[in-house]
Amino acid sequence: MSLDARVGIVLVSHSAALADGAAELAAQVSGGTVAIIPAGGTDDGRLGTSAAKVEQALKLADGGAGVVIVPDLGSAVLTVRALLGEPGDLPTPVEVADAPFVEGVVAATVAAAGGANIKAVLAAAEEARHARKL
Amino acid sequence: MPASYEEAITLAGDLHARPAGALAVAAAQFSSAVSLTVGASSADAKSVLGVMGLGATCGQHLTVAAEGPDAHEAVAAIIAILAEATRVGA
Numbered sequence: 001m002s003l004d005a006r007v008g009i010v011l012v013s014h015s016a017a018l019a020d021g022a023a024e025l026a027a028q029v030s031g032g033t034v035a036i037i038p039a040g041g042t043d044d045g046r047l048g049t050s051a052a053k054v055e056q057a058l059k060l061a062d063g064g065a066g067v068v069i070v071p072d073l074g075s076a077v078l079t080v081r082a083l084l085g086e087p088g089d090l091p092t093p094v095e096v097a098d099a100p101f102v103e104g105v106v107a108a109t110v111a112a113a114g115g116a117n118i119k120a121v122l123a124a125a126e127e128a129r130h131a132r133k134l
Numbered sequence: 135m136p137a138s139y140e141e142a143i144t145l146a147g148d149l150h151a152r153p154a155g156a157l158a159v160a161a162a163q164f165s166s167a168v169s170l171t172v173g174a175s176s177a178d179a180k181s182v183l184g185v186m187g188l189g190a191t192c193g194q195h196l197t198v199a200a201e202g203p204d205a206h207e208a209v210a211a212i213i214a215i216l217a218e219a220t221r222v223g224a
Contacts, residue, residue, distance in 0.1 A: 115156065115163070
């Protein structure tokens, strides 16, 4: 299992700093064996989301086992959905996780590092909705 | 026949995010179900958020239990990670 390609993770945030920081944290917790690509902010560096950044991140994250996208807030999902709805040369499979951003990214990345397939990585991210921290 | 096995360790440091991640990645390599118990709280060792949610701290007594065909190996691997990672205080 450990020799197989890992599922990649893409972080879509309105803030480049938030996406970069969450990616750094997830990489530390998961041991650095998974591609975690941040796609934060607009193309000109403002707060917002960028389809071009997400597309580039998807290509970088794809190692052959698929990619799970974790959006920070609901409106990032609109950018992701619009991109996935267009014809184009995107990796497959791609799943979008309905999960809290930090917990979802950490849970998904650790699951991917453990060799989980894309459905299990998606499930790990979405189970983060129920995780208690106290 | 599925085996069950458990072993306890007294933590030499707090169980922070990085060791929790290393532990969950390691637990995923075994087919056995692996759980961690501290006091009245238990977590699935394969769930990094569950492990972090235990809030296990230095000096606490933690029990690692596994059930499945590779239970013994799984417990040994997790105990080794706990012994090493909590000592570094990562």
